[in-house]
Amino acid sequence: LNIVFLLLPYSYDVSNKIEPFYKGGKVQHRDDQEDITSFALSCDDEILVTASRALLLKQWDWRKAQCTRSWKAIHTVPVASMTFDPTSTLLATGGCDGTIKLWDVVKQYCTHNLKGSSGVVHLVQFHPDISLLQLFSSSLDCGIRLWDLRSSQCVCVLQSHYSAVTSLAFSPDGGTMLSSGRDKICTVWNLKTRTVKRTVPVYESCPDLTDYIAKHESRRVLRVWEASTARCVYTQTLPSAPVAASEDGKEEDDNPSSLTYLLPLPASSRLAAVTAEHNILLYQLPGLTTQQQFVGYSDEVLDVKFLGKGDSHIVVATNSCQLKVFELLTNSCQILYGHTDTVLSLDVFKKGALFASCAKDKSIRVWQMDSASGQVRCVAQGFSHADAVGSITCSRLKASFIASGSQDCTVKVWELPADFSTTGADIHQLTARATEKAHDKDVNSVAVSPNDKLLASGSQDRTAKLWSLAGDRDLGLLGVFRGHRRGVWAVCFSPVDQVLATSSADGTTKLWSLQDFSCLKVGKNTSLTLKYTILIRHPQPCSLPSGSDGLVKLWTIKTNECVKTLDAHQDKVWGLHASRKDDKMVTGSADSNITIWLDVTEVELAEEQAKQEDQILKQQELTNLLHEKRYLKALGLAISLDQPHTVLTVIKAIRQSEDSQQLLERTVLKLRLDQKESLLRYCVVWNTNARSCLDAQTVLQVLLTHLPPEELLQYQGARTHLEGLIPYTERHMQRIGRLLQASMFLDYMWQKMRVTGAPTRDLYSRVTGQHSWHILLLAN
Helix, strand or coil, X not given: CCEEEECCCCXXXXXXXXXXXXXXXXXXXXXXCEEEEEEEECCCCCCEEEEECCCEEEEEEXXXXXXXXXXXXXXXXXXXXXXXXXXCCEEEEEECCCEEEEEECCCCEEEXXXXXXXXXXXXXXXXXXXXXXXXXXXXXXXXXXXEECCCCEEEEEECCCCCCEEEEEECCCCCEEEEEECCCEEEEEECCCCEEEEEEEXXXXXXXXXXXXXXXXXXXXXXXXXXXXXXXXXXXXXXXXXXXXXXXXXXXXXXXXXXXXXXXXXXXXXXXEEECCCEEEEEECCCCEEEEEEECCCCCEEEEEEECHHHCEEEEEECCCCEEEEECCCCCEEEECCCCCCEEEEEECCCCCEEEEEECCCCEEEEEECCCCCCEEEEEEECCCCCCEEEEEECCCCCCEEEEEECCCEEEEEECCCCHHHHCCCCEECCEEEEEECCCCCEEEEEECCCXXXXXXXXXXXXXXXXXXXXXXXXXXXEEEECCCCCXXXXXXXXXXXXXXXXXXXCEEEEEECCCCCEEEEEECCCCEEEEEEECCCCCCEECXXXXXXXXXXXXXXXXXXXXXXXXXXXXXXXXXXXXXXXXXXXXXXXXXXEEEEECHXXXXXXXXXXXXXXXXXXXXXXXXXXXXXXXXXHHHHHHCCCHHHHHXXXXXXXXXXXXXXXXXXXXXXXXXXXHHHHHHHHHXXXXXXXXXXXXXXXXXXXXXXXXXXXXXXXXXXXXXXXXHHHHHHHHHHHHHHHHHHHHHHHHHHHHCCCCCCCHHHHHHHHHHHHHHHHHHHHC
């Protein structure tokens, strides 16, 4: 958690997202609110069948993402495994009820019901020679059952393993079968004699097996074994990765780097492997060199930074001991091993080729990216902290030092060598040039000033402190910033002013003067601020906090007004960073999503300017059309502008012309269907005002008289619009009725009233003069 001062524009839009797509197991997928328990893809890659907890089998056209048919699985409990035969016409399903059922997916009926397995049937596999009509299965009794599909009988049970069999593979000629299990052995079977040819001890649990004896161990290394001699003939060479160990010194079996699934890709001579951390790796055969890596699920994203020349990559710290470097162009990923516990914070040096990381393993590491190949390697490390290191920051002018803050309440400054290339392939061991007991509680954040002369630290003890970096061995305390009521999560220097910003768990952000350590500004937020940025390039100084509500908001500091809200996350936004050119921004959230934001300020301004110019041209064209009395084109243009008042002006102009009723009918009836629909919607608005109700009623008369009810009901929201017309129309009728009664009273008075000595014309003028204001009052 830290605060970053950035020189940013004020408008962003999502340009790219890196989202999770794999969360472990063979598959985890939601459809119709039912968990998918198993799936199988036919050998010709045409048919996908899924089984759900609702005991339904569904056949999918996966290219169109459409379900083509569904049927009951007949199993009494969910399906645990399934597979297709080589012809893609037969489907075998193994259930948790100990039965196996075969389905003809072409003719759509169940062909076999095989009983006799003990417990859950977790593995089913057809023999590659379909003419033999043989099916192999395995359940909890550790045996491999061979079924003859002609007689629907179990021919034999192959016994060799002492734990669950996890995978089967066949030789190209179909005469040899390989089996692997969690008993750390692989067995080679002669299928003609149905006997064991050789047992290969591999000393590691084997979750999966390919069509040659390739075994993956808990250190994620692939090894190839020669079946005839039980000898390891090839071991994959990979960068060293720390292996977690238990207290007694033994390696743990649930290492996140261990491989859980292998999939051969013979068409491209590649091998796909899945790790326990949901990463998918593609190896090129036969050398087993890593070709591509994809991250299926990142868990919580704790920090993210731009990296590389032109900010072409991002480095991501997740709830893991591994770092992930994504190439933004392809989303291909490098997985960096080094830390042995969760990485908590990252920072990048000015040029972008070097970056630093810190973790719960009490260590810090410095990493370097090769500008030509894009490969990243660890070049330095330090281990002097006594507890988890929660924050790290790099020098700003050049790569000369880094500073770290830890839960051991200390702040350390680490000196870096002038050139890492001189250290060769070895990792340089860093030593702390200065160590200071900075706070009474955990140090949550540290930051270096733009001139590399000052260091700020924020702590759980509710204070922030300013230190001088001028000393060679010690940090000089310059001042303490007090005022927050809860722990300070983030601190950062302004790049242009002598100002420090702090963000706290009390829901406030504060700006402090570096001269007298006084508080200059206090901002309050509706949610907990996790990241905080001050924008300088905006016309007014602005702050950009990211919060626990998943929103990133742009606030003006002067008026404390939110002028922009960036919404792309569903959970806390832990990571926020801008590119060196300020044209991109990246955010990382606890929802496992990483969002790349692109500066669209100039694009939006250009679009707005073009829109205004277009409006002006259309308004001028509309004025010219009305002057030329080309009412049909004028009405269509006014409707396209979506301006009800402008449309009303055209209607009034038509009604004031000669032969207005017939001209209005001709004009309205020649409109397109969508234009008539818009006109009906405008009439509802006009009808609410006594000044424009007569125009609305005139247009409605044309529409209701000449258009059939079937066409009117096809208009979007027509029923709602017509219902909205009724109450105001009734009110207008009542008003006109009262006006009519008042006018009849004048006729009665003229007939009955007699004034002696007054001329008839004068009398009428006097009466009408006295009551005309009554008529006008009633009319209004």
